Amino acid sequence: MALFEKLGDTILNVGKDVSQKVKDVSGITKLRIDIRAKEDFINKQYMELGKACYERRQSETEEEEAIFERIDEAVSEIHKMELQILELKGTKKCPSCGAEVSDLAEYCSVCGEKISVVVSDSPYEETPSEEAEEQETT
Numbered sequence: 006m007a008l009f010e011k012l013g014d015t016i017l018n019v020g021k022d023v024s025q026k027v028k029d030v031s032g033i034t035k036l037r038i039d040i041r042a043k044e045d046f047i048n049k050q051y052m053e054l055g056k057a058c059y060e061r062r063q064s065e066t067e068e069e070e071a072i073f074e075r076i077d078e079a080v081s082e083i084h085k086m087e088l089q090i091l092e093l094k095g096t097k098k099c100p101s102c103g104a105e106v107s108d109l110a111e112y113c114s115v116c117g118e119k120i121s122v123v124v125s126d127s128p129y130e131e132t133p134s135e136e137a138e139e140q141e142t143t
């Protein structure tokens with residue numbers, strides 16, 4: 006019964022000492038924040054690891070391959086959305102150096118590359134429209 010008595014005492018003491026309790030609570034809150042921060046850090050490391058793996062393009066399993074494909078898809082979608090932003094802003098991206106140039110510009114102001122066509126299809130797209138490809142080569 007010694008343990009039970011001790012436990013009872015502890016509960017009683019915590020109840021008595023309110024300031025200590027507040028201190029404990031804020032201590033716990035701080036620890037939880039620290040834990041969250043560490044978890045975020047770990048997640049970032051996981052991401053770095055995954056990114057390194059993706060960039061090496063070495064999938065060990067089908068699951069990883071599926072993840073690579075999902076990333077490809079998302080990257081392609083982001084690329085499209087970025088192009089949409091450029092279109093809305095009235096600018097386009099230089100196909101040579103990637104600089105933002107006016108939609109009306111014929112030549113890139115950064116590298117001097119001739120820009121006659123707005124590239125609306127993502128280079129990541131697996132099925133590029135033939136029309137766009139023809140326009141690009143002319």
Ligand SMILES: [Zn+2]
Pocket residue numbers: 099100101102103104113114115116117118
């Ligand atoms: Zn350029």
